[in-house]
Amino acid sequence: MSIHEYAAWDGSQDPTGSKSESVFDKLAEYMMSMGDEIWQRIDQSDEDTKEILDLIRQEGLIEKDEHGHYQVSAKGLRRIQQSALSNLFQSFDRDSMGKHDTTHKGAGTVVHEDSKAYEFGDNLSNINLHETMRNAIARKGGGPPVKLEQDDFVVYETEYQTSCATVVLIDMSGSMNRSGKYAMTKQVAMGLAAMVRAQYPTDSLKMVGFYSYASPMTERELLNSAPKQVSMFDSKVHLRISLDQSPKKVPQHFTNIHAGLKLARNMLMRESSANKQIILITDGEPTAHIEGRDLLLIYPPSPRTANATLSEAKRCAASGIRVSSFALIEDYYYFGLVNFVGELARITRGVAGYCTSEQLGQAVFENFTSGRKQRQIRRV
Secondary structure: OOOOOOOOOOOOOOOOOHHHHHHHHHHHHHHHHHOOHHHHHHHOOOHHHHHHHHHHHHOOOEEEOOOOOEEEOHHHHHHHHHHHHHHHHHHOOOOOOOOOOOOOEOOOOOEEEEEEEOOOOOOHHHEOHHHHHHHHHHHHOOOOOOOOOHHHOEEEEEEOOOOEEEEEEEEOOHHHHHHHHHHHHHHHHHHHHHHHHHHOOOOEEEEEEEOOOEEEEOHHHHHHOOOOOOOOOOOOEEEEEEOOOOOOOOOOOOOOHHHHHHHHHHHHHOOOOOEEEEEEEEOOOOOEEEEOOEEEEEEOOOHHHHHHHHHHHHHHHHOOEEEEEEEEOOOHHHHHHHHHHHHHHHHHOOEEEEEOHHHHHHHHHHHHHHOOOOOOOOOO
């Protein structure tokens, strides 16, 4: 027998654990801007803060790694991604988003009013019962009983839905630290991951960060990431760095779109999806590229780096990869970037987008859906 004691509700009680979740959501906001630097500050925080963190850990939203440091758990990462997706969609124009459908009819989930005769392999869950019965009655000449034969069956046409492999290239150069550009880019990438997981489970979505170099990022690494700190303030830079004997300190804050495109192309060529696409998000012209086994850092942006980058973009297009580039434009200073992104779109026959960080989400999501509209051709 259980004995329960009740008290009057005064509105201050929190029976759902939502207080821990709200604190976690605030923590996530800081992570979007600061990356894993927030954990370094927390490690130096007072006991009251750590007590709150233990409550959040009991909710399963954070955990401790093998070194005893706090980190976001898989459950917490999913919550952040879903929150990012919800926030983005609330900012979109109503009905601006569509599904990853094509104009082709075939195996899919979206039913059309058009019908066709049943063929072996068609899904009978899409049967047009009215037309099927009418065929059977017409064949028999009317009157019960009605017996169905294979030639009587009619099924609805369905929309062909193809899988897609996508690599999102994320600019991590020093200038992305300004005006909340990197935080918004992270939110868009995380929201995209949540949407793909929920709606397109056969898709592949991977992230690559580019700076002076380029490297793949897991979803957790993306959350922990931040733009590279500017470490050189020279008005002119021209450095050649060996990739085989790289010095200990290499400026990280340059913009190596060339390396990002090359890495993304290699990743996508290992994918078997019908469609492949690269979504590039940047706020600056390329200032770094690879020549042989050397890394070149050149500022101001040079035609040499631009040509190397455009050549790699052309290789992506020749490999059947759709390239969509989004330039984060804040003021007139970005005139050179607009020209570069336009040229990138021209040589790849891809997409060029120019937007502020607030407009980025809708631009990327709408482009993502349209990027899956090629039909896979099967040869027997």
